[in-house]
Amino acid sequence: MTATLGRPPVEPATGHAVRLSGVHKSFGQGRDAVTALAGVDLDVAPGEFVCLLGASGCGKTTLLNLIANLDRPSAGEIELTTSRPAVMFQEAALMPWLTAAANVELPLKLAGMGRAERKTRTGELLELVRLSGAGAKRPHELSGGMRQRVALARALASATHTEDGEERPSLLLMDEPFSALDAITRDVLQAELLRIWEATGTAVVFVTHDVREAVRLGQRVVLLSSRPGKVVQQWRVDGLAGQDEVNAVDVINRRLREVISSHAAA
Numbered sequence: 315m316t317a318t319l320g321r322p323p324v325e326p327a328t329g330h331a332v333r334l335s336g337v338h339k340s341f342g343q344g345r346d347a348v349t350a351l352a353g354v355d356l357d358v359a360p361g362e363f364v365c366l367l368g369a370s371g372c373g374k375t376t377l378l379n380l381i382a383n384l385d386r387p388s389a390g391e392i393e394l395t396t397s398r399p400a401v402m403f404q405e406a407a408l409m410p411w412l413t414a415a416a417n418v419e420l421p422l423k424l425a426g427m428g429r430a431e432r433k434t435r436t437g438e439l440l441e442l443v444r445l446s447g448a449g450a451k452r453p454h455e456l457s458g459g460m461r462q463r464v465a466l467a468r469a470l471a472s473a474t475h476t477e478d479g480e481e482r483p484s485l486l487l488m489d490e491p492f493s494a495l496d497a498i499t500r501d502v503l504q505a506e507l508l509r510i511w512e513a514t515g516t517a518v519v520f521v522t523h524d525v526r527e528a529v530r531l532g533q534r535v536v537l538l539s540s541r542p543g544k545v546v547q548q549w550r551v552d553g554l555a556g557q558d559e560v561n562a563v564d565v566i567n568r569r570l571r572e573v574i575s576s577h578a579a580a
């Protein structure tokens with residue numbers, strides 16, 4: 315079920331960047347088996363920004379790992395029409411011995427891009443994340459927020475470059491990328507991410523615990539049930555502002571609490 319909060323839904327682009335059909339994932343065997351996901355169906359349109367919301371342990375990270383092809387589903391299908399997705403985690407996980415610029419350049423180098431083109435692209439990406447002046451610094455010389463900006467530029471480098479040079483829509487998978495940052499830095503980076511998303515047209519699947527963050531960033535918020543995870547409800551939240559945004563946060567928060575308490579009571 316997809317509910318609309320506020321203004322009518324913007325028609326999503328045709329086709330899909332990601333299609334999950336009946337995705338199951340279990341870990342372990344027999345009595346120790348844990349079912350993390352039980353039949354997830356989800357489409358993400360090219361260029362769409364989708365936030366995945368759910369209680370702790372409901373399988374959000376598992377789902378991102380499956381989309382990123384870092385793990386295989388136990389059953390079901392995952393179809394991507396994009397270039398290889400880029401993943402960004404809570405911690406920037408930069409190479410500490412490389413400069414910020416070299417970290418951003420690395421995926422381009424690994425993809426076989428020539429030196430001159432690589433340097434130009436790296437410069438553009440650092441400018442996009444407003445770090446043009448910090449390319450020569452190493453990760454330990456940067457603040458947490460700056461490190462996440464470098465990680466974002468690096469993710470965009472790998473998301474927007476295809477090995478065969480063919481133009482394909484890109485996909486960015488983000489697993490609570492701002493949750494370790496202080497509130498002010500998080501707020502700034504959320505705004506930056508929206509600006510960059512609009513500039514690049516990449517599809518984004520963004521995992522968060524935070525309803526406010528999901529409503530601020532997403533065009534669509536998808537709520538997963540507590541473990542095992544599957545989609546229980548979706549809301550179109552595109553372009554909400556002011557009181558409409560506050561109301562949407564209230565509605566989704568209430569539903570999230572219901573989902574968590576029904577699981578606790580089971």
Ligand SMILES: Nc1ncnc2c1ncn2[C@@H]1O[C@H](COP(=O)(O)OP(=O)(O)OP(=O)(O)O)[C@@H](O)[C@H]1O
Nearest residue numbers: 341342348350369370371372373374375376377541
């Ligand atoms: N490699 C693994 N082996 C065994 N169990 C796992 C593995 N990965 C995840 N799980 C289990 O699958 C369930 C879902 O985990 P997952 O990390 O996807 O949840 P999550 O929604 O991302 O949690 P959080 O919001 O706390 O980060 C959990 O019960 C977890 O313990």
